[in-house]
Amino acid sequence: MKNYLPKQYKKTTKLKINHNYLFEQFADYSKIFKEIEKVVKRGDYTLGQKVNEFEKKFAKRTGAKFVISVGNGTDALFLSLKALNIGKDDEVITVPYTFISTVGSIVTAGAKPVFVDINEDYNIDVKKIKSAITKKTKAIMPVHWAGRPCELDKIKTIAKKYNLKIIQDASQTIDSRFKNKQLVSFGDVCTYSMHPLKNLNIWGDGGFVATNNKKLADKLYLLRNHGLIDRNNSKIFAYNSRLDTIQAVVANYKLKNKLSNITKKRIKNAHLFDKVFRNNPNVKTVKRFRYLKEVYHLYHINVKKRDQLQQYLIKNGVDAKVHYPIPIHLQPAAKYLKSLQKINNDENNHKLALFILQEGRNKQQLGDFIAARAKFEKALEVDSQMAATYYFIADTYVQESESYYQKAQTINNDEDPEYEKLIDSAKNSLSKAIPMWIRYTELNPNQAWMVIHLLKDGLFALDRYSEFEDIFLRIS
Numbered sequence: 184m185k186n187y188l189p190k191q192y193k194k195t196t197k198l199k200i201n202h203n204y205l206f207e208q209f210a211d212y213s214k215i216f217k218e219i220e221k222v223v224k225r226g227d228y229t230l231g232q233k234v235n236e237f238e239k240k241f242a243k244r245t246g247a248k249f250v251i252s253v254g255n256g257t258d259a260l261f262l263s264l265k266a267l268n269i270g271k272d273d274e275v276i277t278v279p280y281t282f283i284s285t286v287g288s289i290v291t292a293g294a295k296p297v298f299v300d301i302n303e304d305y306n307i308d309v310k311k312i313k314s315a316i317t318k319k320t321k322a323i324m325p326v327h328w329a330g331r332p333c334e335l336d337k338i339k340t341i342a343k344k345y346n347l348k349i350i351q352d353a354s355q356t357i358d359s360r361f362k363n364k365q366l367v368s369f370g371d372v373c374t375y376s377m378h379p380l381k382n383l384n385i386w387g388d389g390g391f392v393a394t395n396n397k398k399l400a401d402k403l404y405l406l407r408n409h410g411l412i413d414r415n416n417s418k419i420f421a422y423n424s425r426l427d428t429i430q431a432v433v434a435n436y437k438l439k440n441k442l443s444n445i446t447k448k449r450i451k452n453a454h455l456f457d458k459v460f461r462n463n464p465n466v467k468t469v470k471r472f473r474y475l476k477e478v479y480h481l482y483h484i485n486v487k488k489r490d491q492l493q494q495y496l497i498k499n500g501v502d503a504k505v506h507y508p509i510p511i512h513l514q515p516a517a518k519y520l521k522s523l524q525k526i527n528n529d530e531n532n533h534k535l536a537l538f539i540l541q542e543g544r545n546k547q548q549l550g551d552f553i554a555a556r557a558k559f560e561k562a563l564e565v566d567s568q569m570a571a572t573y574y575f576i577a578d579t580y581v582q583e584s585e586s587y588y589q590k591a592q593t594i595n596n597d598e599d600p601e602y603e604k605l606i607d608s609a610k611n612s613l614s615k616a617i618p619m620w621i622r623y624t625e626l627n628p629n630q631a632w633m634v635i636h637l638l639k640d641g642l643f644a645l646d647r648y649s650e651f652e653d654i655f656l657r658i659s
C-alpha cells in the first residue's frame with residue numbers, strides 16, 4: 184500500500200481560506216535553526232537537555248507535577264493505558280466521535296473500547312456513562328473535543344464510585360480550564376498531541392502525558408525508553424517512544440513565543456463567529472458556559488445540508504472540513520465491536536459540520552467565510568424551489584400515467600392492441616417520474632421519506648424493483 188499523504192499538506196493557494204497554512208505557521212524557522220545548531224554541536228540527540236527543559240516547562244504550563252514527553256499523542260494514550268496496566272479482558276469507555284487514534288490506542292493496548300454517545304457539544308454524554316459500565320470496565324477515556332473540556336467533575340464522581348481510572352484525551356485542548364482548574368487535576372493522566380495542526384504545533388510528531396502521580400510518571404519514563412534505568416540496565420521490556428530532541432527544541436520555542444497568542448487569537452476568532460451566528464436559526468453552534476475555558480482547536484457549525492455547504496464553500500474559495508465524516512463505530516476496523524456499540528446514530532451527530540479555525544485567520548478571512556455561508560443560505564432557497572418543482576413534475580407524470588391506466592381499464596381486454604398501447608404509455612409516464620423523485624431527494628435529502636414509498640411502488644409497477652436497493656442507498 185502506498186503511503187497516504189493527506190491532501191492538506193499540499194499547498195492549495197487557489198483557495199482564499201485554506202484548511203491550514205503551514206507555510207506561514209512555520210515561517211520563523213530560522214530562529215529555531217539556531218537552537219538546533221546548538222543541539223547538533225553538543226551531540227545531544229536523544230532525550231537530553233532540551234527534552235528535560237521541555238518536560239519542566241510543560242509541567243508548569245499544564246499544572247502537572249510530572250510531564251513525560253513521548254513520540255506522539257497516540258503513544259501518550261497507549262503508554263498511559265500500559266502504565267495503568269489496562270489491557271486484555273479490560274474495557275475502556277470512550278466516544279466514537281473523535282480522531283481514530285483515541286480508540287486505536289485502546290485496541291492496541293489489548294483492551295476493548297466501549298462507545299458512549301456524545302452530547303450536543305460533541306463531548307461524552309456523562310448521563311450515558313453508567314449504563315456502559317460492566318465488571319470489565321477499567322477506565323473512562325473522555326475526549327475534550329475541539330478544545331472544549333468535558334464535564335470533568337461529573338466524570339470524576341462516576342470514576343470514584345466505580346473505581347475507574349480517567350485517561351483524558353486532551354490532544355486538542357492545551358491551555359483550557361474546567362471551573363478555573365487545570366484538566367490534569369481531574370484524572371489520573373492527561374494526554375496531549377503536538378501534531379503540526381494542533382494549537383501547540385511542532386515540525387512533525389510529538390506528544391506528552393501530564394500526571395500528578397509519581398508512580399505512574401516513573402512507569403511512563405520506563406515505558407517510553409526501553410525500560411532503561413541507566414545505559415545498561417532495563418527494569419521492564421518496553422517501547423521506544425521518546426520525544427525527538429529536535430522537536431523538543433521547536434516545542435520550547437513555541438511555548439515561549441507563540442502558544443499564548445495562539446490561544447488568545449483562537450478564542451477571539453471563535454467569539455466573533457459566536458456573535459455572528461447567535462441569532463441565525465439555520466446555524467447551530469455550541470452553547471457556551473462561563474465555567475469552561477475553551478481553546479477552539481476547531482470551530483463547529485451544525486447545519487442542514489452539511490455536505491452541500493462544504494462543497495459550496497470550497498467552490499467559493501473557503502476550505503472547510505468535516506471532523507470526521509465516518510465515526511469510529513462505523514469504520515471497517517470497528518466491525519468486530521458490533522455488540523459493544525451503544526450509539527444512537529442520532530441526526531445531530533451525523534449532520535455535524537466543522538470548520539478549522541486557525542489562529543492565523545484575520546478578520547477579512549473570517550468575514551469571507553461568513554459571507555460564503557450566507558450566500559449558501561440564499562442558494563438553498565433556490566434549491567428548495569427547484570426540489571419542489573421536481574416533486575411537482577413527478578406528480579404530473581404520475582397523474583398522466585394514472586389517466587392512461589384508467590382508460591386501459593375501460594377496454595378491459597389485455598389482448599386488444601389499444602389496451603397494450605395505453606398500458607405502455609402509463610408505464611412510460613410513470614418511468615419519467617422516477618428520476619424526478621430522485622432529483623427531489625438530492626436537493627432535499629431531509630425529506631427523502633416523502634418519496635421513498637412512491638419510488639418503491641413506482642419501481643414495483645414498472646417491474647424494476649431490483650433497482651430500489653441501489654436508489655435507496657444512494658438517497659437515504
Ligand SMILES: Cc1ncc(COP(=O)(O)O)c(C=O)c1O
Pocket residue numbers: 255256257258281282284285326352354355375376377378388389390
Ligand atoms: C482527539 C485526538 N486524539 C489523539 C490524537 C493523536 O495525536 P497524534 O496525531 O499526535 O498521534 C489526535 C490528533 O491527531 C486527536 O485529535
